[in-house]
Amino acid sequence: MQIKNILQFLNELKINNNREWFAENKGWYDKVRLEFEQISKDLIVEISKFDDEIKHVEVKDCVFRIYRDTRFSHDKTPYKTHFGVYIATQGGRKSQRAGYYLHLDPAGCFVGAGVWCPESNLLKALRQSVYDNIEELNAIRSESNFANYFTKFFEEDKLKTVPKGFPKDFPEAELLKLKHYLVEYKLDDLLEEDQFVQKVAEVLKHVHPFNQFLNYTVDEVMGY
Numbered sequence: 001m002q003i004k005n006i007l008q009f010l011n012e013l014k015i016n017n018n019r020e021w022f023a024e025n026k027g028w029y030d031k032v033r034l035e036f037e038q039i040s041k042d043l044i045v046e047i048s049k050f051d052d053e054i055k056h057v058e059v060k061d062c063v064f065r066i067y068r069d070t071r072f073s074h075d076k077t078p079y080k081t082h083f084g085v086y087i088a089t090q091g092g093r094k095s096q097r098a099g100y101y102l103h104l105d106p107a108g109c110f111v112g113a114g115v116w117c118p119e120s121n122l123l124k125a126l127r128q129s130v131y132d133n134i135e136e137l138n139a140i141r142s143e144s145n146f147a148n149y150f151t152k153f154f155e156e157d158k159l160k161t162v163p164k165g166f167p168k169d170f171p172e173a174e175l176l177k178l179k180h181y182l183v184e185y186k187l188d189d190l191l192e193e194d195q196f197v198q199k200v201a202e203v204l205k206h207v208h209p210f211n212q213f214l215n216y217t218v219d220e221v222m223g224y
Contacts, residue, residue: 046201061092098211113207114182150183
């Protein structure tokens with residue numbers, strides 16, 4: 001099975017994260033990279049069935065490179081030990097738009113959706129949108145399928161206090177402290193599925209309204 005092959009390679013890479021081992025196993029890497037690209041292509045097709053904007057997104061723009069940029073990092077291991085693809089318009093993996101992310105990693109596989117690490121002016125606008133349109137956002141979050149898969153926001157880098165300019169007594173003040181408007185779902189129960197891509201797309205289908213909510217603001221700020 002493709003997923004099993006990919007995870008097996010990544011597990012070996014995690015143990016042998018050096019250029020010599022990678023060179024010796026370049027053929028294996030090329031094989032699993034093509035397998036992951038095919039999964040990504042198939043996922044683009046499936047997402048396009050409920051998100052028409054994704055129809056013309058190309059996989060080459062979306063798949064992340066396995067080579068790490070070690071210039072400013074204490075960790076000098078040369079390779080990432082996961083495969084990732086970010087499916088979004090306006091640049092794929094480089095896009096500021098809310099999109100769909102698939103992460104395959106022996107340490108844990110998941111899908112995510114939303115906006116990760118928005119630049120400061122966009123983050124400020126997203127917080128304002130959450131504040132101004134909280135009833136709409138809460139309606140999206142409380143929809144039964146969304147709530148079943150996506151139980152909380154990604155809280156890394158979260159502020160300790162409500163950002164300046166917003167009332168501290170806002171009922172959903174925790175949402176204003178976020179640095180990323182991102183949700184994720186662990187895929188452990190889907191990894192053995194024959195219809196893996198279709199099952200993943202079925203999960204992501206329920207996060208489409210959330211992405212639409214965010215992209216209204218992203219497009220306004222970024223001029224897309």
